[in-house]
Amino acid sequence: xxYGIAIFPSKKIQDxxxxxxxxxxxxxxxxxxHVTLKEGFEIADDQVDDVAKDLVQVAKQTKPFxxxxxxxxxxxxxxxxxxxxxxxxxxxxxxxxxxxxxEATPEKDTFQFVPHITIAQKLSDDEYSDVYGxxxxxxxxxxxxxxxxxxxxxxxxxxxxxxETFRLGEE
Amino acid sequence: xxYGIAIFPSKKIQDxxxxxxxxxxxxxxxxxxHVTLKEGFEIADDQVDDVAKDLVQVAKQTKPFxxxxxxxxxxxxxxxxxxxxxxxxxxxxxxxxxxxxxEATPEKDTFQFVPHITIAQKLSDDEYSDVYGxxxxxxxxxxxxxxxxxxxxxxxxxxxxxxETFRLGEE
Numbered sequence: 001x002x003y004g005i006a007i008f009p010s011k012k013i014q015d016x017x018x019x020x021x022x023x024x025x026x027x028x029x030x031x032x033x034h035v036t037l038k039e040g041f042e043i044a045d046d047q048v049d050d051v052a053k054d055l056v057q058v059a060k061q062t063k064p065f066x067x068x069x070x071x072x073x074x075x076x077x078x079x080x081x082x083x084x085x086x087x088x089x090x091x092x093x094x095x096x097x098x099x100x101x102x103e104a105t106p107e108k109d110t111f112q113f114v115p116h117i118t119i120a121q122k123l124s125d126d127e128y129s130d131v132y133g134x135x136x137x138x139x140x141x142x143x144x145x146x147x148x149x150x151x152x153x154x155x156x157x158x159x160x161x162x163x164e165t166f167r168l169g170e171e
Numbered sequence: 172x173x174y175g176i177a178i179f180p181s182k183k184i185q186d187x188x189x190x191x192x193x194x195x196x197x198x199x200x201x202x203x204x205h206v207t208l209k210e211g212f213e214i215a216d217d218q219v220d221d222v223a224k225d226l227v228q229v230a231k232q233t234k235p236f237x238x239x240x241x242x243x244x245x246x247x248x249x250x251x252x253x254x255x256x257x258x259x260x261x262x263x264x265x266x267x268x269x270x271x272x273x274e275a276t277p278e279k280d281t282f283q284f285v286p287h288i289t290i291a292q293k294l295s296d297d298e299y300s301d302v303y304g305x306x307x308x309x310x311x312x313x314x315x316x317x318x319x320x321x322x323x324x325x326x327x328x329x330x331x332x333x334x335e336t337f338r339l340g341e342e
Contacts, residue, residue, distance in 0.1 A: 001182060008332050011172060015327045022328065029200030032332040150333060156186045157193065161179050161203040162321060162333035 001045065002154040003163070005038035005055075005099055006031075009117065009144050013069070016142075017084060017119050024082070024120030024131055031160040033117050035067075035086065037149055038099050048151075052164055054102045055151060058095070059166035064147035065091035072135045073116070080128035082135055083116035084142075092146070099149075172216065173325045174334070176209035176226075176270055177202075180288065180315050184240070187313075188255060188290050195253070195291030195302055202331040204288050206238075206257065208320055209270050219322075223335055225273045226322060229266070230337035235318035236262035243306045244287070251299035253306055254287035255313075263317070270320075 017033035043051055073085040096113045148167045152160040188204035214222055244256040267284045319338045323331040
């Protein structure tokens with residue numbers, strides 16, 4: 001099955017992101033707003049609990065940390081994706097790197113890690129210009145505590161179900 | 172915030188349920204297919220981790236158990252809800268009862284516990300008759316292992332995000 005690893009920010013941030021995703025993100029109904037830590041990767045059914053054990057170790061060794069969001073940004077011209085940008089954060093990057101080193105999940109991310117919460121994607125060029133033109137001016141300011149991450153799997157319809165939660169820093 | 176407690180069955184069962192939910196359940200996009208263990212209830216933000224601690228205790232004291240699904244049933248005439256019926260199961264009922272006794276979540280369920288996975292709801296009477304008339308004849312047969320449950324919270328748009336997973340029988 002296809003698994004992924006993500007952080008769900010607090011309800012306040014998710015509600016804010018959804019107010020845009022509802023109109024501008026075709027993945028709106030597939031998963032609630034999130035920060036992807038590890039893109040979709042395959043795990044055999046009989047190996048998922050081994051992977052989960054490794055994730056427990058990573059979680060234990062990571063202390064809860066704060067993240068800040070202070071601007072709207074974009075992956076254009078690569079894709080017409082607009083997102084809430086998470087300010088550079090060593091704890092988050094370190095967590096990402098560790099999760100992508102977990103032995104049983106050897107796929108490497110192809111892109112540099114740019115932590116973000118998508119609020120619009122797969123827009124036409126015209127729509128993208130309109131939407132980003134107005135969103136880029138927006139004042140956004142959120143601080144959030146990250147104290148857990150989640151391992152999810154994807155259903156046939158594209159939606160994601162949480163398999164397990166991993167609390168940071170717990171023995 | 173409003174929280175709920177649910178079990179997500181295995182992917183195979185979720186995919187099967189979604190093949191009907193897509194057409195017949197307006198909650199299709201709000202949550203993946205699930206067995207509700209505790210209906211939505213309010214927890215203050217500063218109390219959720221106390222509730223989570225109680226849930227850890229309930230989970231530890233509950234051994235993983237199997238459930239069986241062998242028929243499609245309905246809550247009609249109370250509501251036009253059609254569901255995959257989970258065969259009577261002492262472990263599941265006991266888990267439900269314990270979760271509804273957790274001290275910090277005093278709301279009582281008003282209805283008898285009928286464990287189920289909804290596949291259609293809020294149908295018009297005519298649509299209900301059509302859909303149930305064909306689904307009731309369907310052979311369904313699933314066995315599944317329950318080894319965890321999840322505490323979720325509801326966003327403003329009605330969708331649900333997992334707050335935490337509780338594995339059964341773990342020390």
